[in-house]
Amino acid sequence: MKLKTIICAVLPALLFIGTTVKAQSIKLVQQERRTSMRGLSVVDDNIAWVSGSGGNVAISNDGGKTWAWQQLKGYEKFDFRDIEAFSAKEAVIMSSGTPAVILKTTDGGATWQEKYRKTDSAYFLDAMDFANKKHGFIMGDPINGKFLLLETKDGGETWNEMANAPAALKGEAAFAASGTCLRITGSLMAIVTGGSNSRLLMSPVGKMVWVAKPLPLTNGSQSMGAFSLATGKNQTIVVGGNYAKDARTDSVAYLLPEGTAAYQSNIPVTGPTGFQSSVEYLKDDIFISTGTPGSCITTNSGRSWIKIDDKSYNVCRKAKKGTLVLFAGDRGKIGIYTP
Template identity: 60%
Template sequence: MKTKYQLITSILFSLLFISSIARSQSITLLQQDKPTSIRGLSVVNDQTAWISGSKGYIAITNDGGKTWDWQQIKGYEKAEFRDIEAFSDKKAVIMSSGTPSLVLKTTDGGKTWQEKYRKTDTTYFFDAMDFADEQHGYILGDPIKDKFLLMETNDGGETWTNMSNPPTALPGEAAFAASGTCFRVYNKSLFIVSGGKASRMITAINGKSEYNYVDLPLTHSKPSQGAFSLAIKKNKIIVVGGDYEKDKITDSVATIFTTPPPAFNAPAQGPGGFQSSVEYIKDDTFLSTGTSGTNITLDDGRTWRQIDSTSFNVCSKAKHGKMILFAGNGGKIAILKM
């Protein structure tokens, strides 16, 4: 049995060890000064990653972020490519918000792009895209006639159809096309977080069109407020957001959802301001970022520490590997050193 002195020493050592780990994180800038705001980011592995942004820009790296092959897709110079889903160094799908709403696909590493969907209806506005696997994916859009737009593909993005029974939206409720992470597919279940006059988490278990609606304890009521992103770790969900017009305010910018029983808990110490993207890293570690800077938690969201004050829109970890990248305005791309 440990003595009282040994127990105190052990606790202090653990706290110092955790603190040293948190302070060892650093973000290194890889690219900047490009005329595009990047909000789409998909990291395939430790070598390959894709980004998508405004004014029709996309880029790919195949050497872990050291060099990037940029292009402004011809004929789509006004497109707002708010999200991208990449499957390899050859295959990727991108979506454009606004009018027209677009989906493009490449199978040759971006040398050529094929238009797979176009909608000129001004009520359509795409917010995010995610895939359950390489064939089965979804696109979430802002509400039309009190129903969120939800589209589905079963052939790898070749064709897209509107789901017949999408989730219901409250008056003034919408999703944010800030980072492509307000919508996630996890174990074939769908997860949406919203903002505006209402802020909720909407779930459809196993892809069935039977939705569960839960109010989120985050700042909301204005078009600039609410939940912007979620990340999932088994029975734990971290949701982040806030007010992008007042991005230094730290109140109600993160919450932790756990089951069972289902419950929301506020962090003891939250992120240092508005966050537009959150990502699960490993073990008890999550990472979040936004215009107010980047934050990390090593204890499943209970306490957060800001590790960088640079403005980014999105962060993402490799699907098959450890590489973690960030992207933001001005063509800014960065990597996390751990």
Template identity: 60%
Template structure:
């Protein structure tokens, strides 16, 4: 048995080690100063990532974010590209929110873009996009006549068809085009989180649409409030949101579901993110990162407790589909890197 004095020394060493480990995360600015608000972010691997934003701007990196190639898509200089899905350094699909609503695709690294979907009617507003695989994907839009707009592609975004069995929407309910992550297509399921009126998790198997609706106890009841993003971990699912008008308010901005696809039982964190969060991303094990205009937060225990790691405003956070590169993006063309080396 160790003497009590030696025990105390080891306890101090352990506390210092843990404190060093959990405080090792840092946010490093890679790109800023562009006149665009970035909300679309697709990270393929540790080298290749694409961003999309307002003013028709698109950015591409092939060296992990150190250098970026920028363009304004010709003829779309006023478009607000709220989400992007990239398949390589040459091929990507973007959606434009607002009116007209567009879906564009490039196969030559952004040199040329072709229109794959177009709706001039002002009721069409595209919010988010996600793909099950490089061929099969969905685009979510705000409700029309009581149903969410849901578009589907089976050919990598070359053609799009409206899904007839789209989920129903309650009065004033909508999805937020804030980070492209109010829609997730994973684990053979499609999942949507909503706000505006009541907040819900809406989910269905992909191969046979049969929607279930579960109410979320997040801040809701107004156009600026609700659930903005969902991410699946290995065991749990985490939803974040809040009120983007009162972005420093910390009440009801995150919710944890202990089972990935059982949205009937959940809990609030004992210590949540510090304010409104527009995006959340699963990193590994029990680690998630969330971000928003109030700053960036991290949890190491599956969402039970969160700690702020940055005060700067961002809109979206994504990790590489094949790799460990974690990027943040936001207003002013800002793109940053999150390092989690010591975790």
């Protein structure tokens, strides 16, 4: 085929992709509460919950346009860095720091019951995810050479430490940055780490047998590594970097072909424009990510990324049932994604 013919065939497709990506936007809708938010759970296209510093929690019943805030009495100094919501009535929150606590509400936040507490400073909770409404996990930083892994089988009413949690390398830890360094997709649990090493740790949910794969993300200090992962139809994307030097572009997104035993890391041709703390799968080959330098999108399974917003956010999440995508960050910033 002649070069002119190839250009004529390819150029319209490239123009279409560029126009499609440029149409993406994130609308800032909330700055009422000056809290740093890292916990975000989007139930459907109407109901969403956020959690953050200063013991703050909020719920939206209109797709993120307005929020009802509360500061939990007795927890004014707690930093609730992850939340898992199941409805407008039921949600579970966890704090990072000392003491480590887990709370649950079944009445839309009118009351909260403490379900777990550890005053030992070795207990630092990082992220939470559920395989279903009853079966959930919370991971924490390593204790005695193993990552802390808590399990519930009754919807967060009780939590127990698991003996067969994954082993940690010296200086390795996880980041309580967006609640997405732990993910459960189908029957597979995956964890990404940072610090001295960047690794992907995987195990079947039903039987904890761990497989570890190194990641070619920047690592070697406490501010570096893999911060988040999301799995699509045929691939998993891992993002991260160095939050202390968030403008560096050498560290932030890698394509991992699907299959527990066949995971191979690939560096994108064009990565995001700096540190990214959260990534979420949208549909087809489309993923969206966010971090302090802004938010980015890929429409080709992570091979190339385009920046769509300059604002700093900590986390982005898509509705479990629906298409709503929300963002949350520091100083009360909440954003709604418009495709």
